[in-house]
Amino acid sequence: MTFGTVAILGPGLIGGSLALALAERGLADRLMIYARSPRVLDEIRAAGVQAELTGNPSEAVRDADVVILCVPIEAMPGLVHEIRDALKPSALVTDVGSVKGSVVRDLEPLLDDRALWIGSHPMAGSEQTGFAAAHAELFEGAPVIITPTEHTQPEAARRAEQFWRALGARITLLSPDAHDGCVAQISHLPHLIAAALVQRVPETSIELAGGGFRDTTRVASGPPELWTEILSANARAVAHHLDLLIRDLQAVKTALEEPVKAESKSVLLATLKAAHDARSKLPKKRPKRP
Amino acid sequence: MTFGTVAILGPGLIGGSLALALAERGLADRLMIYARSPRVLDEIRAAGVQAELTGNPSEAVRDADVVILCVPIEAMPGLVHEIRDALKPSALVTDVGSVKGSVVRDLEPLLDDRALWIGSHPMAGSEQTGFAAAHAELFEGAPVIITPTEHTQPEAARRAEQFWRALGARITLLSPDAHDGCVAQISHLPHLIAAALVQRVPETSIELAGGGFRDTTRVASGPPELWTEILSANARAVAHHLDLLIRDLQAVKTALEEPVKAESKSVLLATLKAAHDARSKLPKKRPKRP
Numbered sequence: 356m357t358f359g360t361v362a363i364l365g366p367g368l369i370g371g372s373l374a375l376a377l378a379e380r381g382l383a384d385r386l387m388i389y390a391r392s393p394r395v396l397d398e399i400r401a402a403g404v405q406a407e408l409t410g411n412p413s414e415a416v417r418d419a420d421v422v423i424l425c426v427p428i429e430a431m432p433g434l435v436h437e438i439r440d441a442l443k444p445s446a447l448v449t450d451v452g453s454v455k456g457s458v459v460r461d462l463e464p465l466l467d468d469r470a471l472w473i474g475s476h477p478m479a480g481s482e483q484t485g486f487a488a489a490h491a492e493l494f495e496g497a498p499v500i501i502t503p504t505e506h507t508q509p510e511a512a513r514r515a516e517q518f519w520r521a522l523g524a525r526i527t528l529l530s531p532d533a534h535d536g537c538v539a540q541i542s543h544l545p546h547l548i549a550a551a552l553v554q555r556v557p558e559t560s561i562e563l564a565g566g567g568f569r570d571t572t573r574v575a576s577g578p579p580e581l582w583t584e585i586l587s588a589n590a591r592a593v594a595h596h597l598d599l600l601i602r603d604l605q606a607v608k609t610a611l612e613e614p615v616k617a618e619s620k621s622v623l624l625a626t627l628k629a630a631h632d633a634r635s636k637l638p639k640k641r642p643k644r645p
Numbered sequence: 646m647t648f649g650t651v652a653i654l655g656p657g658l659i660g661g662s663l664a665l666a667l668a669e670r671g672l673a674d675r676l677m678i679y680a681r682s683p684r685v686l687d688e689i690r691a692a693g694v695q696a697e698l699t700g701n702p703s704e705a706v707r708d709a710d711v712v713i714l715c716v717p718i719e720a721m722p723g724l725v726h727e728i729r730d731a732l733k734p735s736a737l738v739t740d741v742g743s744v745k746g747s748v749v750r751d752l753e754p755l756l757d758d759r760a761l762w763i764g765s766h767p768m769a770g771s772e773q774t775g776f777a778a779a780h781a782e783l784f785e786g787a788p789v790i791i792t793p794t795e796h797t798q799p800e801a802a803r804r805a806e807q808f809w810r811a812l813g814a815r816i817t818l819l820s821p822d823a824h825d826g827c828v829a830q831i832s833h834l835p836h837l838i839a840a841a842l843v844q845r846v847p848e849t850s851i852e853l854a855g856g857g858f859r860d861t862t863r864v865a866s867g868p869p870e871l872w873t874e875i876l877s878a879n880a881r882a883v884a885h886h887l888d889l890l891i892r893d894l895q896a897v898k899t900a901l902e903e904p905v906k907a908e909s910k911s912v913l914l915a916t917l918k919a920a921h922d923a924r925s926k927l928p929k930k931r932p933k934r935p
């Protein structure tokens with residue numbers, strides 16, 4: 356099975372890994388890659404990826420059966436304006452943005468009747484960025500959330516699911532809003548908190564930090580500009596969950612102010628136990644890049 | 646060079662790793678291990694550790710030149726009451742507790758004139774516990790904070806430093822209070838926050854979590870009872886830094902409530918940038934257990 360001609364717009368960590376994974380698994384008859392920057396196109400050419408490279412997004416999508424938007428969220432509406440007249444009406448168009456409410460609201464009206472559109476979010480990646488960090492196994496065993504709306508054509512959902520599954524991903528369907536609430540809790544808020552934690556620590560203490568601190572704050576090494584966009588795009592859900600977290604932390608702080616009281620110890624113990632138990636529900640770790 | 650007879654009281658993750666490291670490096674002429682539980686003593690016997698095992702702490706310390714207290718913080722004063730009459734006055738006594746202010750305040754008067762006492766905190770370990778998780782390389786390259794006070798005999802500091810250095814550790818000297826503030830920031834608060842984050846996430850979302858969430862919350866799998874004791878013992882410093890963090894988070898929340906404002910984006914970007922830069926100061930990762 357192949358997906359015909361596949362166009363990847365924006366070959367960064369996710370788009371680049373998609374290109375490598377499609378090539379390795381022989382899932383595309385033709386692979387088109389668009390990047391705005393000639394330097395990035397040179398980098399991909401030098402890596403020997405079997406693909407047609409172009410700096411013109413309309414050219415990339417003209418014959419495409421599947422189009423994957425892998426540019427930053429805020430660049431998506433502009434890019435879709437550029438390509439919409441060149442799309443085949445039968446083309447499946449999806450994206451890999453980390454926020455879905457705003458992306459779907461922006462793109463759905465632009466793509467209605469122009470192509471089969473549905474949002475996707477592969478929950479893969481790392482604090483690294485760019486094509487240099489891309490690898491063919493990124494999606495193996497990774498969760499991918501697909502976000503149908505009332506306007507989504509069933510064929511779009513079916514084909515998107517088939518596409519990600521062929522790359523080894525585990526599929527979950529959520530509405531764009533449910534998706535945004537979920538990733539606020541498991542990705543955006545943890546990122547924000549890791550950053551808030553680490554930025555307070557003086558350099559003399561950082562030098563003493565061990566593996567726990569390193570892991571707890573790893574995501575805070577992600578690109579600040581990209582994450583500012585992600586947090587802004589999902590601001591409502593992140594603010595909501597942040598508010599709940601602040602309330603929890605205030606209760607803990609009150610407990611810490613009277614640490615000898617039995618009641619205080621039970622507040623601490625209850626939080627730590629609930630966390631310990633919840634964490635035991637985490638799916639098994641995926642194997643690292645070989 | 647050897648340290649003569651070394652007594653390890655409490656062979657859990659840290660104490661057990663100490664025993665394995667001392668044996669592997671040939672740093673003790675005699676190794677005494679005390680554990681309260683016969684089951685733990687059997688486990689160590691079965692592992693073939695070259696040591697004399699006992700369920701009597703006074704017997705363990707009687708001939709010891711170095712005594713390392715590796716029991717939970719709250720068990721330390723009771724244990725020291727038991728052993729103080731059996732100690733050689735020339736013995737170096739130190740501990741591995743994660744909090745130093747309360748430990749030093751509790752133990753210093755008990756050990757004054759009985760032995761050479763100083764507090765230590767090896768910043769090694771993991772969310773795992775018990776002798777089964779112990780390994781001989783735990784201290785290689787790990788920071789160890791030694792906490793002299795105005796009552797500390799210079800010889801105690803010198804010998805403790807020599808001891809930990811022989812196990813491959815990097816030494817830092819801090820007062821007990823400075824230590825507690827430092828670990829509140831790099832260990833206790835991150836632990837508390839990881840727990841607060843993870844305990845709020847519903848199981849359906851946990852299943853979608855990726856590597857970032859796994860790392861950010863890894864420490865929250867640590868034993869809840871042990872961490873309740875640690876947080877209670879360092880409550881003042883943790884509450885202080887938690888208060889500062891809550892203020893930062895409230896500012897971020899205000900920014901998220903008006904995400905389109907340029908000012909809001911700069912609050913987010915400033916936090917993320919400061920975190921990104923601070924994290925680049927982390928020491929190089931130590932090699933994992935082979």
